[in-house]
Amino acid sequence: MATATPEERFHLITRRLQEVLGGESIKAILEQGKTPKCYWGTAPTGRPHVGYFPPLAKIADFLRAGVEVKILLADVHAFLDNLKAPFELVAHRTKYYKFILLAVFHSLGIPTSKLIFVEGSSYQLTSEYNMDNYKLCATVTEHDAKKAGAEVVKQVESPLISGLLYPGLQALDEQYLGVDFQFGGVDQRKIFTFAEQYLPKLGYAKRAHLMNAMVPGLAGGKMSSSDPDSKIDFLDAPDAVRRKIKKAFCEEGNIAENGVLAFVKAVIIPISELRIERAQGATGADPAEGEDAVGPQTPFVGAGAPPGTVFSVYRDEKFGGSSHYASFEEMEGAFERRELHPKDLKAAVADALVSLLAPIRAAFEASAEWQEVEKLAYPDPNADKKKKKKEKVYHPPPPGKGRNAQPTAAAADSAPASGADAVEADTVSKADEAAA
Secondary structure: OOOOOHHHHHHHHHOOOOEEEOHHHHHHHHHOOOOOEEEEEEOOOOOOEHHHHHHHHHHHHHHHOOOEEEEEEOHHHHHHOOOOOOHHHHHHHHHHHHHHHHHHHHHHOOOHHHEEEEEOHHHHOOHHHHHHHHHHHOOOOHHHHHHHOOOOOOOOOOOOHHHHHHHHHHHHHHHHOOOOEEEEEHHHHHHHHHHHHHHHHHOOOOOEEEEEOOOEOOOOOEOOOOOHHHOOEOOOOHHHHHHHHHHOOOOOOOOOOOHHHHHHHHHHHHHHHHHHHHHOOOOOOOOOOOOOOOOOOOOOOOOOOOOOOOEEEOOOHHHOOOEEEOOHHHHHHHHHOOOOOHHHHHHHHHHHHHHHHHHHHHHHHOOHHHHHHHHHHOOOOOOOOOOOOOOOOOOOOOOOOOOOOOOOHHHHHHOOOOHHHHHHHHHHHHHHHHHO
16 A cells, blocks of 8 residues: 555555454564564464454555455364364364465455465474463463463363463464464454563564454354354355344344344445445455455445445335435444344345355355365264165075975875865765765
């Protein structure tokens, strides 16, 4: 962004975020005319869902501001997180995550040539990294390690030691990836403050931390990979998307704990605004944005919408016609006043989401390699439980038994007549009866 001021670049970097820690250090880098460097990481465990859209779309802002962005596929972290990703599956899931992240970036029009993908195991198994980990272990208390990972590491009744290592390794990633700030969800705040406290004790610089809001589940609460009803997978079919949106909690006039409204705020409107700005040429230091986009790149705005609209809800003319909104707050107010019905809102959100996911599903269906990786990464859990069809084993009958056995003389004498002999015996019997 050659013509943008440091203030304008900082605004791009931090807009729509829920919280920024250490923002002054980023401002200082921008004022010096240097290129800020950041990383966003994800542990390849469960299948990624649409809750990933906000951080992935936010990366467009970083590129527009001239930030160097690294994407960390934290395979070691995945294994350490209470066996959510067994070791034998981690490599396959890492490949699956890269496939799906690339597909999402292409669907959003974000040029992947500017992104640097890094697998955690490429440096986390080195002697230098492990020595720093040992130093942390000799410094960090059990209480601090457990507290830091409370919102991220899976909590179980008998926690493993691996969960206590997780926050320290994530803190060290900042140093070994050579970044100025780390970007993640607000659920990682405790790990971020942990890093700010402990990295300086190893002689390393304290980094800034940027956090986006978490996308609530469709029924309220956190959108989780472990709860199928709370989330929509990137590869869900259109009918599954519409069914899940239809079931989502969206009480008329109720704007609290409303998963559908929250999804519009966190995903639909920001992506719509991203596309509107791109159409206006506002891509800053990233002129390549949108060049390799896959799928429709139009904002979620209906025909006849007034200028400034970021989201439209279609409605038949006999019910008052479509409604158009220039901001989330405007739409939220209309919903609270019951001017926008849940059924109409759900239909509009489902349409937008189906459109967003279509190019991702198309990429999956066109790639035999990705399909094979998916089978290896997420094998059918019931495959081993399916009962094999019981094979019939032939046991020959004992001598003198069976269909083709030859009867003995005694058996032949006592056996009842059959066939022609039976007819003859019956005739004789009837003749005897007549004579009598």
